[in-house]
Amino acid sequence: xxxNFLKALGPGLIWAGASVGVxxxxxxxxxxxxxxxxxxxxxLLVNVLKYPFFEFAPRYAASTxxxxxxGYARLGRWVLLxxxxxxxxxxxxxxxxxxxxxxxxxxxxxxxxxxPLPWTVLLLLLCVLILAVGRYGTLxxxxxxxxxxxxxxxLVAVIAAAQKGFHPAPELxxxxxxxxxxxxxxxxxxxxxxxxxxxxVWHSVWTVAKIKxxxxxxxxxxxxxxxxxxxxxxxxxAIGFIALGALxxxxxxxxxxxxxxxxxxxxxxxxxxxxxQWAYSIIALAALATMFSTTLTVMxxxxxxxxxxxxxxxxxxxxxxxxxxxxxxxxxxxxxxxVLLYFTGQMRVLVxxxxxxxxxxxxxxxxxxxxxxxxxxxxxxxxxxxFLRILSWVGILCLSAxxxxxxxxxxxxx
Numbered sequence: 001x002x003x004n005f006l007k008a009l010g011p012g013l014i015w016a017g018a019s020v021g022v023x024x025x026x027x028x029x030x031x032x033x034x035x036x037x038x039x040x041x042x043x044l045l046v047n048v049l050k051y052p053f054f055e056f057a058p059r060y061a062a063s064t065x066x067x068x069x070x071g072y073a074r075l076g077r078w079v080l081l082x083x084x085x086x087x088x089x090x091x092x093x094x095x096x097x098x099x100x101x102x103x104x105x106x107x108x109x110x111x112x113x114x115x116p117l118p119w120t121v122l123l124l125l126l127c128v129l130i131l132a133v134g135r136y137g138t139l140x141x142x143x144x145x146x147x148x149x150x151x152x153x154x155l156v157a158v159i160a161a162a163q164k165g166f167h168p169a170p171e172l173x174x175x176x177x178x179x180x181x182x183x184x185x186x187x188x189x190x191x192x193x194x195x196x197x198x199x200x201v202w203h204s205v206w207t208v209a210k211i212k213x214x215x216x217x218x219x220x221x222x223x224x225x226x227x228x229x230x231x232x233x234x235x236x237x238a239i240g241f242i243a244l245g246a247l248x249x250x251x252x253x254x255x256x257x258x259x260x261x262x263x264x265x266x267x268x269x270x271x272x273x274x275x276x277q278w279a280y281s282i283i284a285l286a287a288l289a290t291m292f293s294t295t296l297t298v299m300x301x302x303x304x305x306x307x308x309x310x311x312x313x314x315x316x317x318x319x320x321x322x323x324x325x326x327x328x329x330x331x332x333x334x335x336x337x338x339v340l341l342y343f344t345g346q347m348r349v350l351v352x353x354x355x356x357x358x359x360x361x362x363x364x365x366x367x368x369x370x371x372x373x374x375x376x377x378x379x380x381x382x383x384x385x386x387f388l389r390i391l392s393w394v395g396i397l398c399l400s401a402x403x404x405x406x407x408x409x410x411x412x413x414x
Contacts, residue, residue, distance in 0.1 A: 013226075013229075013230055014203075014206050014297060015054070015195075015199060015202070015203045015206070015227065015230050015231075016230035016231075016233055019192075019194045019195035019199065019230075019234045020150060020194075020234055020237055020290060020294070021098055021101070021290060021291055021293075021294030022098055022192060022291075022294070022351055022354075022355070023189075023192035023194060023195055023238070023355070024234070024237055024238050024241045025101065025241065025267060025287060025290065025291065026101060026263070026267075026348075026351055027188065027189045027192060027193070027351070027355065028043065028189070028193075028238045028241035028242050028245070029241045029242070029244060029245040029256075029267060029270065030185075030245065030256055031043070031185075031189055031242050031245065032241065032242035032243060032244060032245025032247075032249070032250060033245035033248075033249035033255065033256060034174065034185070034245075034250070034255075035174070035175065035176045035250070036166075036168060036173065036246045036251070037242065037243070037246050038175060038176045039176065039186070039189065039242065040239060042189065042190065042193075043189070043193055043235070043238050043239060043242065044235070044239075046189075046190045046193045046194075047193065047194055047231075048391070049391070049394065049395035049398055049399065050193075050194070050197065050362070050395060050399075051231065051391070051395075052366075052369075052370070052384065052389075052391050052392040053197050053200055053365065053366040053370070053392070053395065054197070054199070054200045054203065054227070054231065055224065055227060055228075055231075055384075055388070056068075056200065056369040056370065056372065056373045056384065057200040057201065057203040057204040057207070057227075057369070058203060058204070058207050058223040058224060058226065058227045059220065059223070059224065059373055059382065059384065060204060060372055060373050060378065061203075061207035061208055061211075061223065062207065062217070062218050062219070062220050062222075062223035062224075062382075063220060063379055063382040064377055064378065064379075065208065065211065065217065066204075066208070066377070067201070067204040067205045067207070067208050067308070068200065068201045068204040068205075068369065068372055069083070069201060069204075069205070069305060069308050069312060070308075070312070071204075071372035071373075071375065071377060073312045074372075074375060075368070075371055075372065075375065077313065079368060079371075080309055080312055080313050081313065082364070082368075083201070083309065083365075084306070084309055084313070086361045086364060086365065087198060087302075087305070087306065087309075089361065090196070090198065090354070090357045090358055091302055091332065091335070092332070092335035092336055092338070092339045093339055093350065093353055093354035093357055094196060094198075094298065094354050094357075094358065095295075095298050095299070095302070095332060096336045096339035096340045096343070096350060096354065097347075097350050097351045097353075097354035097355070098291065098294050098298055099120060099123060099124065099295055099336060099340065100260050100340060100343070100347045100350055100351070101260060101263070101264070101351070102123060102291040102292055102294075103116050103119045103120050103123060103260055104259070104260025104261050104262075104263055104264040104347055105260075105264040105284070105287055105288045105291055106119050106123070106288065107119060107260065107261040107264070108261050108264035108268065108284070109264075109284050109285075109288060111261075116260065116261075116344075120337070121337075123292075123295065124299070124336070124337075127295055127296045127299040127300075128299065128329060128333075130296060131296065131299060145289075149286045149289065150237070150286050150289070150290045151233065151237060153279075153282060153283055153286045154237060154241065154244065155240065156275060157244055157270070157271045157274040157275055157283070158243045158244055158247070158274075160274040160275050161243070161244060161247035161248055161270075161273075161274035162243070162247060164247070164274075166246065166247055167251075168250045168251020168252070169252065169253070170251070172251050172252060172253040173250065173251040180410070183405075183406060183409065184352070184356070184406070184410075185352070187355075187356050187359050187402065187403075187406050188351070188352040188356050188359070189355070190359055190402070191354075191355030191356055191357070191358040191359030191360075191362070192354075192358055193238065194231065194234040194235060194238065195234075196355075196362070197358070197361070197362045197365040197366055197369070198358070198361075198365065199301070200365070200369055201305050201365075202297075202301040202304070202305060203227070205301070205304055205305055207223060220382050244270050244271075245270065247274070248270045248273050248274060254266075256348065257348075258345070258346055258347060258348040259345050259346075259347060260347035263347055263348060264287070267287065268280065268283055268284050268287060271283040299329075299332070302328060302329075302332050303324075303325045303328040303329045303332065304325075306324075306328045307324040307325050307328060310324055311324065356406075359399070359402075359403060359406075360403050360406075360407070362399050362403070363396050363399040363400040363403060366392065366395060366396050366399065367396055370392045370393075370396070374389075
C-alpha cells in the first residue's frame with residue numbers, strides 16, 4: 001500500500017508547486033502587510049469554495065484514465081472551444097506575472113548582472129531547455145524539494161516574527177473597507193487563491209502523465225490523498241505568508257513597491273527581519289527556487305494542455321504532437337514578452353491584472369469541471385457525493401456574484 005501511494009505521489013505536489021508562487025509570496029504577503037490578519041477569513045473561504053473544482057481533476061483522471069480535456073470533449077466541441085478562448089484570454093498575463101516576479105528575485109539576488117529584459121529572455125529559454133530534456137520527471141523531482149524548503153523556511157520565519165509580538169502602530173494601520181480599491185485587491189487575492197482554476201486541467205494531465213510514467217493507475221483514495229496533501233499544504237502556507245506580512249510590515253508605514261526587484265528585496269527583508277541577516281542566502285534561494293519552479297511548471301503546462309485541445313478540436317489536422325508543442329511554446333513566449341514589455345516596471349499592477357482575469361473566469365471553469373465529473377463517463381461509485389455537489393454550486397454562485405458585483409462596481413459605479 002505504501003509503495004503504491006509513493007507511485008501515485010507527485011501530481012498533487014506539482015499542483016502545489018504551481019500554486020505556491022505569486023498567490024502566496026506576493027498576494028498573501030500583501031494582504032498581511034496591508035490589512036494585518038483581517039483577510040485570513042477570505043483566504044480560508046476561497047480555499048473552501050474552490051476545493052471541489054480542483055478535487056474533480058484527480059477524481060476524474062483516476063476514475064477514467066482521461067484528463068479533463070477529454071472530459072470536456074465528451075460534453076461537446078463547444079466546451080473545448082470555450083476552454084480554449086478562456087485560456088487564451090488569461091495565459092499570457094498569467095505567465096508574464098509569474099515571470100516578472102521571478103525576474104525581480106533574480107535581479108535582487110544578482111544586482112547589476114543583467115537588466116530585466118535579458119533576465120527574462122534567459123529565464124524563459126532555460127525553462128524551455130529543462131522541459132525539452134526532462135519533461136514530467138524533472139517537474140516531479142523538483143517540486144518535492146522546493147515545497148519542503150519553502151515550507152520549512154516560512155514556518156521558521158513566522159515563529160520568529162511571532163515571538164517578537166504583534167504591535168502595529170494605530171496611526172499607521174488601515175482596515176479593510178468595502179470600497180472599490182479594497183474590493184479590487186480582494187478579487188485579485190482570490191483570483192489565484194490557492195491558484196487559478198485553469199490549473200485543475202493541468203493537474204488532470206499531470207495525473208495521466210504520472211500513470212504513464214509509473215505504469216501504475218492509482219486508486220481514487222490514493223489520487224485524492226496526493227491532492228489533499230498539496231491542497232491543505234498550500235492553504236496553510238497562504239496563512240503563513242499573511243502572518244509574515246502582518247507581523248513584520250502591518251502598521252509600520254512600509255508598503256510593497258511596484259517594481260519587481262524592489263518588491264523582491266522587500267519580500268526577502270520580511271524573512272531576514274524575523275530570522276536574522278544570516279538567513280538571507282537561504283531565504284533568497286528558497287524564494288527564487290519557488291518562483292522558478294512555478295515559472296517552469298506554467299511553461300510546461302500551457303503547451304501540454306493546448307496541444308491536446310487542438311488535437312481534440314481538429315482531429316483531421318496533420319501536425320504532430322511535437323510540432324503543436326513547439327508552436328504553443330513559441331506563442332506563449334511571444335505573448336508573454338509583449339505583456340511584459342507593456343507592463344515594464346509595474347510588476348504589482350501586472351499581478352493584479354492577471355489574478356483578476358483568473359477570478360472572472362473561475363465560475364465558468366468550475367461549472368465545466370462539475371459537469372465533467374457528473375457525466376456518464378464517470379463511474380457512479382466515484383462521482384462526487386452530495387456534500388461536494390452542494391459545495392460546488394455554492395462556490396459557483398458565490399464566485400459569480402462577486403465577479404458580477406466587481407464588474408458592475410468597476411464599470412458603472414466607479
